[in-house]
Amino acid sequence: MSSPRVLYGETRPATLIRYFLGGSGVIILGLAFFLPFAPMIRGVLGACALLELLLAFAFHSLSIELNRTELSLSFGPGWFHRRYTIEKIASARLRDWAWWRGAGVRVGVKRSQYIVGAGDVVEIQLQSGWKIFLGCLDGRKLLAGLVELGVPSIGEESD
Numbered sequence: 001m002s003s004p005r006v007l008y009g010e011t012r013p014a015t016l017i018r019y020f021l022g023g024s025g026v027i028i029l030g031l032a033f034f035l036p037f038a039p040m041i042r043g044v045l046g047a048c049a050l051l052e053l054l055l056a057f058a059f060h061s062l063s064i065e066l067n068r069t070e071l072s073l074s075f076g077p078g079w080f081h082r083r084y085t086i087e088k089i090a091s092a093r094l095r096d097w098a099w100w101r102g103a104g105v106r107v108g109v110k111r112s113q114y115i116v117g118a119g120d121v122v123e124i125q126l127q128s129g130w131k132i133f134l135g136c137l138d139g140r141k142l143l144a145g146l147v148e149l150g151v152p153s154i155g156e157e158s159d
Contacts, residue, residue: 025052
């Protein structure tokens with residue numbers, strides 16, 4: 001059986017997540033083992049540092065793939081992933097994204113944000129009303145792929 005043809009695909013490094021989580025994990029680990037803390041405090045700091053390093057590894061990149069049946073997002077080695085069938089996507093559009101809206105992986109009320117670096121942002125509205133803000137290198141190409149699959153494009157929005 002052949003796999004569906006990929007209309008858009010990219011993997012982006014989540015550089016800020018790597019630096020902040022990985023760097024702070026290394027610093028906390030260093031503090032835990034090189035400063036004279038009580039054993040219990042060392043254990044707590046060591047556990048926190050290892051958790052941060054594990055999260056940095058788990059979210060070190062974002063992969064986006066659009067094929068004829070679904071849009072899939074996965075982070076790092078693929079432990080955390082989301083798949084959205086094309087039938088569940090109501091509309092899509094390219095958005096301007098102001099710096100003050102931030103970057104990162106966030107889940108809020110009726111919205112998710114997966115922006116790991118500079119580039120375009122595509123807003124995807126699901127049939128359920130949930131919005132996904134997806135940062136990608138070539139938003140126009142992703143949007144064109146969605147339109148090719150029958151997802152309506154509702155134009156660009158500026159901040």
